Amino acid sequence: xxxxxxxxxxxxxxxxxxxxxxxxxxxxxxxxxxxDVRRGEILGLVGGSGSGKSVLMRSIIGLRxxxxxxxxxxxxxxxxxxxxxxxxxxxxxxxxxxxxxxxxALTVAENIEVPMREFLNLPPALxxxxxxxxxxxxxxxxxxxxxxxxxxxxxxxxxxxxxxxLALDPLLLFLDEPTAGLDPISAAAxxxxxxxxxxxxxxxxxxxxxxxxxxxxxxDRVAVLGDKHVLAAGTIAxxxxxxxxxxxxxxxxxxxxxxxxxxxxxx
Amino acid sequence: xxxxxxIIAAMGNVLDFSADQAAGGFTRIAFSGRLTMxxxxxxxxxxxxxxxxxxxxxxxxxxxxxxxxxxxWIVHRLEATWAAAGLPVQLASASPEAQRLIAEVAxxxxxxxxRPPPGRAxxxxxxxxxxxxxxxxxxxxxxxGFLGQVLVAAGGTLIGRRRLRGHAVIHQCEAVGVTALPxxxxxLFLVGLVVAQQGAVQLRQFGAEIFTVNLIGRATTRELGILxxxxxxxxxxxxxFAAQIGSMKLNxxxxxxxxxxLSPIEVLVLPxxxxxxxxxxxxxxxxSLMALVGGGVFAWVQLDLPPGAYILRLQEVTPLSDFVIGxxxxxxxxxxxxxxxxxxxxxxxxxxxxxxxxxTQAVVEAIFVVIVFDAFFAYFFSFLGYx
Numbered sequence: 126x127x128x129x130x131x132x133x134x135x136x137x138x139x140x141x142x143x144x145x146x147x148x149x150x151x152x153x154x155x156x157x158x159x160x161d162v163r164r165g166e167i168l169g170l171v172g173g174s175g176s177g178k179s180v181l182m183r184s185i186i187g188l189r190x191x192x193x194x195x196x197x198x199x200x201x202x203x204x205x206x207x208x209x210x211x212x213x214x215x216x217x218x219x220x221x222x223x224x225x226x227x228x229x230a231l232t233v234a235e236n237i238e239v240p241m242r243e244f245l246n247l248p249p250a251l252x253x254x255x256x257x258x259x260x261x262x263x264x265x266x267x268x269x270x271x272x273x274x275x276x277x278x279x280x281x282x283x284x285x286x287x288x289x290x291l292a293l294d295p296l297l298l299f300l301d302e303p304t305a306g307l308d309p310i311s312a313a314a315x316x317x318x319x320x321x322x323x324x325x326x327x328x329x330x331x332x333x334x335x336x337x338x339x340x341x342x343x344x345d346r347v348a349v350l351g352d353k354h355v356l357a358a359g360t361i362a363x364x365x366x367x368x369x370x371x372x373x374x375x376x377x378x379x380x381x382x383x384x385x386x387x388x389x390x391x392x
Numbered sequence: 393x394x395x396x397x398x399i400i401a402a403m404g405n406v407l408d409f410s411a412d413q414a415a416g417g418f419t420r421i422a423f424s425g426r427l428t429m430x431x432x433x434x435x436x437x438x439x440x441x442x443x444x445x446x447x448x449x450x451x452x453x454x455x456x457x458x459x460x461x462x463x464x465w466i467v468h469r470l471e472a473t474w475a476a477a478g479l480p481v482q483l484a485s486a487s488p489e490a491q492r493l494i495a496e497v498a499x500x501x502x503x504x505x506x507r508p509p510p511g512r513a514x515x516x517x518x519x520x521x522x523x524x525x526x527x528x529x530x531x532x533x534x535x536x537g538f539l540g541q542v543l544v545a546a547g548g549t550l551i552g553r554r555r556l557r558g559h560a561v562i563h564q565c566e567a568v569g570v571t572a573l574p575x576x577x578x579x580l581f582l583v584g585l586v587v588a589q590q591g592a593v594q595l596r597q598f599g600a601e602i603f604t605v606n607l608i609g610r611a612t613t614r615e616l617g618i619l620x621x622x623x624x625x626x627x628x629x630x631x632x633f634a635a636q637i638g639s640m641k642l643n644x645x646x647x648x649x650x651x652x653x654l655s656p657i658e659v660l661v662l663p664x665x666x667x668x669x670x671x672x673x674x675x676x677x678x679x680s681l682m683a684l685v686g687g688g689v690f691a692w693v694q695l696d697l698p699p700g701a702y703i704l705r706l707q708e709v710t711p712l713s714d715f716v717i718g719x720x721x722x723x724x725x726x727x728x729x730x731x732x733x734x735x736x737x738x739x740x741x742x743x744x745x746x747x748x749x750x751x752t753q754a755v756v757e758a759i760f761v762v763i764v765f766d767a768f769f770a771y772f773f774s775f776l777g778y779x
Contacts, residue, residue, distance in 0.1 A: 253504075255461075267504050294461050
């Protein structure tokens, strides 16, 4: 079944979620949620407001322990690991939060050096060099390295946040609404950047977005969250065939059609 | 035991390099193991210490198990250094992944400043001092402006041109006053107890223990009861005002109010000031009472003075003026606390750090000004003859 939320058992899977449940008091956000993310793909997660996209991401990256179910990342279940092993596992993914979540008391370059300082024992001069090429890799101008987050525009903050997420060369990247709040030109440039970085660094990317252009431009597969679980996962072409009112409304509505009409615009 | 050397050898081999001569006299640097960020610190200094020598360099990556951008960076810098010396560099046995990563970091090789330039110590210090003076002066001006706005709003409410927001006042009264009752009761009860105990110890030396009641009655109703309640309210509610209004400012709620045509002073500040003034009056009364109770308990238990006699004695030695002076001061202190809290809340700009800073400032300045006013009142009333 092409639209199944889970992949066959022999697929090369980086994140495997089975039977996940998340509840806030009496309110159930997720119930019996299954999802697989294949190695080297960009998986887009969409869903209505309040469908629990961010909660799902927080569960995966370990900021919120789920009430039930298992999450296996890179073959390991963080819930069963000790603190040391969890730390080691966390080094292998990077997270870009919605507003960048940069530490406001540090410059951009120092922000990028924070994970290096925390996890590795590198000489300061070498860290500055490494932070330097990361700053350029995400397309920031050279003078941005010494700037403080409050001196940056929204788009630059996201790029700086991305550079920090990439500081330790992670295998996995989580992006929460990377293009929200950016103008269309910056958003398209950011989409481009994500795709290029994925190809050069061999990343697997888990991406939450509302941006239909982003979905069309860079996502290999899209998972739809609704009714407390993943309704379907597949390419956009496959999802267009999926008979569910929300999914049809989402992809075949006026905005969805507009994005579909020129899928090359962001490329 | 036989396994140990093998393990050490394996650990030593996580990343290593060797330098020797290749064909044609080229220097050959061969990396082996994991050329990744976690390990490059072991080899960076070593490979960078090899000075460029003719005829050139061969970098051999045949033994590399894994490479990331940090490893690629080391290789690239090595290439760049030798190339800058005018010597040819060859890359041998690089995997496609290694080539891709090296090309990627090579594209992004420009020296980047990581922190702002340090600047000149003396000039910077002078500049900081100057800025602090200017900021302080600005702050005084802002406060006077704020005070004027509050007075205009209060005047407008008094003559009926503006509406008093009764609901907001009641709500704030509850937050400032009712919920503070238990903590004020406990605090002032203990203070009464302590004053009585310390007083009794000193007065016993003169055989004048009965004057402990004078001490409790006069000190608490006129000074301690009021001042300590005010400090408590500054800590509880002054900080809350600053933080609430500050986060509303960050959230643009204050702008939204102004856009709708509501005055933030009228909606946010005035109810808090009125509520805080009324509630500090009532709390101070209640607090003084609790201090008297605390003192009474001590007198009963330690001085064998029964409650009836204690109350009678209190009535004899505590002039009504002490109580009235206390009750005059309380609403003034309440107004000061609320004004400071609201003022600093409205001064919040930018980020969450500013909220914390302004909240601290609100509490510190409120307590400071309250104590200054208390000293003023003490002098003023004794000048009028109320000793």
